[in-house]
Amino acid sequence: MNKLKIAIQKSGRLFEDSIKLLKDCGIFYNDGRDQLKVECETFPMEIYFLRNSDIPQYVEDGVVDIAIVGENLLIEKQKDIETVQKLGFSKCRVSLAVPKNVDTDDISFFQNRKIATSYPNTLRNFLQENGIQAEIHLISGSVEIAPNMGLADGICDIVSSGSTLFKNGLRETRTILKSEAVIAKNKNLSSEKEHLLEKFLFRVKAVLKAKNTKYILMNVPNDKIAQVSDILPVLKSPTVIPLADEGWSSIHSVIEEKRFWEVIDELKQAGAQDILIIPIDKMVI
Structure with missing residues (x-):
């Protein structure tokens, strides 16, 4: 029997909400320690616990059929996959931020300056749309410390509450995009997999409707x-x-x-x- 293969973040902010959603949908599995793949007991589904940044590629390649992933990551990775359901949790935004002593919010501040980011594609598209020439400095983590270390004049990063920016002497000036968790799918699912996805989405929508x-x-x-x-x-x-x-x-x-x-x-x-x-x-x- 075919099983729907779903990828979720193996650790981080999306993990707990993703697991809770599956359980609310009546989908349970044996919680084996450090397993990268588990089979579900109450629904024809296999769960793959993957590194967040790798998930869009796995979906596009068909290694997994669907995934619970942040919209911001899908936009950044620019993979040929389809969003089928917004989930309403893990809401955040990708924003520009500058040191607190900068007295303008205008994006012209970044003209011919350096911007540190983990979202180079998202930032590059935004800058091009707004006619800003800037040097993009790619950092894989701890983007907030870049201005204090003299690596950049400002940053472009994911923001939830803004507390991390505040602690690092930064302030948010412009939101580039807003994001939440979504279900994304491979565009070439078989008819049987599409049927399983429809059954899964039926449960998801019932849970989301009840929450609100x-x-x-x-x-x-x-x-x-x-x-x-x-x-x-x-x-x-x-x-x-x-x-x-x-x-x-x-x-x-x-x-x-x-x-x-x-x-x-x-x-x-x-x-x-x-x-x-x-x-x-x-x-x-």
């Missing part, structure tokens, strides 16, 4: 049911259950978590009481 959605319950006077229902952004229509107290019902629905605080006052003013928000484990539409 909550189950909402509230007690509402019967004469306010229509008004409350109009406020709720629901899939089809809310569930209405009569209560023991005459003239009252319980309304059950779902709501995007980010929308809850937008509508809570409207719900209360419309007569809703005893409002409960409950996490959803999976959501199949």
Whole structure:
């Protein structure tokens, strides 16, 4: 039987979130120590634990079928592979940064200067698009120390919170691109592998939908049911259950978590009481 081969980062910021996603999708494996390949017990899948920078090449070559990888890496490596699903975690950005004593944010600062980076292709494309001539100094790690060592006038690097820049006396001036974890695939999958990928993506989408959605319950006077229902952004229509107290019902629905605080006052003013928000484990539409 064919198995879907997936690559994930063997260590680093993407590893734990990738493993959690697989487990949330009901995909489990024997956690052997220091294994580079494991077979899953509950889904026809093999997991390859690879060095992050090598993953795009393995996907393009067909050594693995799919991968969980950062968009920023795909853009930098410029491989002929396809992004099929954004995952919403490991969000970051690739940005330019300069020493704190530089008093301008204008990218013209970098004209004819040196920039240290681990993302030469991404940086080169940005500079060309903006008509900036600069010397790119490639560094594989610890890019932030380059200005302090006199190797560069500024840097282009991945940024999450910005704390590393601050600790090294730098400040962010321009975001080149925003990134998050994605699922990418080889463009030449067999029909059987495509079918397995569809089944996997079905699970992934159910998990992602549940993370952003909550189950909402509230007690509402019967004469306010229509008004409350109009406020709720629901899939089809809310569930209405009569209560023991005459003239009252319980309304059950779902709501995007980010929308809850937008509508809570409207719900209360419309007569809703005893409002409960409950996490959803999976959501199949």
